[in-house]
Amino acid sequence: MTEKAGRMVVTPWEVSGRIDYDRLVREFGVKRIDARLKKRLERHTGPLHHLLRRDIFFAHMYLDEILDAIERGEKVYLYTGRAPSGPVHLGHAVPWMLNRWLQERLKVTLIFQIPDEEKTLFKEGVTFKDTERWTRENILDIIAMGFDPELTRIVVDTRHADLMYKTACEVASKTTASTAKALFGLKDSDNVGKYFYTCMQSVPAFLPSIIEGKPTRCLIPCAIDQDVHFRLTRDVAPRLGYPKPGTILCRFLPALSGEGKLSSSDTNIAMTDDERTVRKKVMKHAFSGGKDTVEEHRKHGGDPDADMAYQWLTFFEPDDAKLKRIHDDYKAGKILSGELKQLLVDTLVPMMRAHQARREAAGKDVEKFMIR
Template identity: 35%
Template sequence: MPEIDPWGDVEITDYEATMKQFGIEPIADLADRLPDNRLVRRNIVFGHRDLDTVLDARDEGDPFAMMTGIMPSGVFHFGHLGVVDQVLMFQDMGAELTLCAADIESYATREMSLEDARELVVEEYLLNYVALGLDLDSTDFYFQSQAGNDHQVRSKLFAKHVTQNEFEATYGNADPGKMVSALTQYADILRPQSPEHGGPKPTVVPVGIDQDPHVRLTRDVASRYRDASYLKPASTYHRFMRGLQGGKMSSSDPKSYIALTDSIADAKRKIDEAKTGGRVSIEEHREKGANVEEDMVFELLAYHLVEDDDELRRIRTEYESGAMLSGELKAIAKDRLELFLRDHQQKREEARPKVEQYVAEHADEELA
């Protein structure tokens, strides 16, 4: 089934203009207050809104939270890792973690059954999250359809605090499925601050810039809702990793991504077929060097496969100068990718019994 994005098919090219338009601050201003993180150092996580409130709470020893969601839209690939890396950063900082599986939204807006959505969440997302380092026992993980009566009622009460004009101006239309999904998302984002989860506390939501409309309207709802003292949620923003062929990475186009469950052979083949910034001939490449900004293999290295900044800088310098050929860059990527996938896929299988037991126990709790 093709991937359908009910919130719009966006491809951001001018991040600075988008930041200025919507009041997003550069995260570089707070980098010295954050743990050392590759994505922050390289400006891949580039912006924030009110993140200082979360950091202030951490510094003062007060509770703070991180909330994110899983949209079951296809296989889990390297384009999803940016969010997980941030989740793990906030986990290490001591945040209370909330992880929502959006099965209601996938049913309402993506023509997917609840059963298929739940199966996809476990097999493609939750297993990968745990294999990457998520502490499931310390996480409030839930399916939207099993979030509890208080959560569902609260999402309906929030409808009073958003006008139809605001909704249409933000999302383009007021389709019933979209309205239900959005109201449910507001409840999801504010869930860490609900009375049953300890009440108001600074909460950060790491998102791509395309999800900022949800954050902005949730902030409005939080300030207007008088039956609880919600704090406006903070947010961080990361750049989209482009597809292997250039352009947008999409779960509906297997050539555009490397899945974390791809075989080593398939992953290497995708590297070989990826768009590079190398020149047509070796002679021209040696003379002019590569256009690194248009090289999807280098982007994969920069986002996820090379941790050391000095090493990445050396690779870039050699490639841009023409000393390194595209084939040599691909060889580096394939070696790093093989190491990553072998280690990760082993951890996935090690995580499987724990994840399956966790999901079964929580399903039993919902039925009890």
């Protein structure tokens, strides 16, 4: 969906403007995750992850069919991905958190795709040399998320193209240039790699069937901007004899400064930022829902819905009771904006410190995580 004039832009390559999730659900043709479906999922996973409880993962396609398969005792897979282009930010890690949790709760294999050709194809002047470093670095972050090495298979598009290219060609044979233009807004002046790229995105959804030697369902937890790839995957799947993949889609972590998806700028927090940097970024850039003066704030209270520090806590503070307390206290003016920011820092820092410690040790495990 591209609507620059109307502000909201949501494509795999650009997310900007005020995100209207109702409109995305309507226009992408996906479904809300309702109470019934949450209950059904909970029967298999135990108590839901806070990203599900809080409707940060809010939409899906074919999640029921995935649960049907699980209930029939069939193997299912997870699939998510990361196009390496720079440091991993907290926003990137949000869908990974759910992937990790689902992997642990359902004991299922996750295929983690690294489409390392993406930037060469979509960003003028970026070469594979530029991307190589980030492929290595990003894989360390993926491993540091705590995925199970026994149940995780990283596929790097260029390195493992021999496992993927044939299936990508099958997808391509069913995908016209018109379709690619309509779905991705491509023009004749765009390079042919952009046209083919989405075919490689379909492949990990079909790898489970290829690996298992029989139709095998795949669930894709990702941010909603990626949904367009899997709309195409779902369209093509039955024509190639594969089951349609399910998706479970999350909102974007808003930029600290306000609207939109967390973009890769200075004011966003990388998983490798040190404590001082995290503190500085939050303190300096987090858009505040507080009042102009302490007096007014104490009297009228702050607006947690507008406050980015609070919004980020909904993504990263797992404790519902604590979050509610913060919410109510901020609204009542008992917590000042600076204090709220500090609470975010206090949540992020230990989480990131643990991540960085795991990341430090991840280098030796890289090959263990590779699909081959």
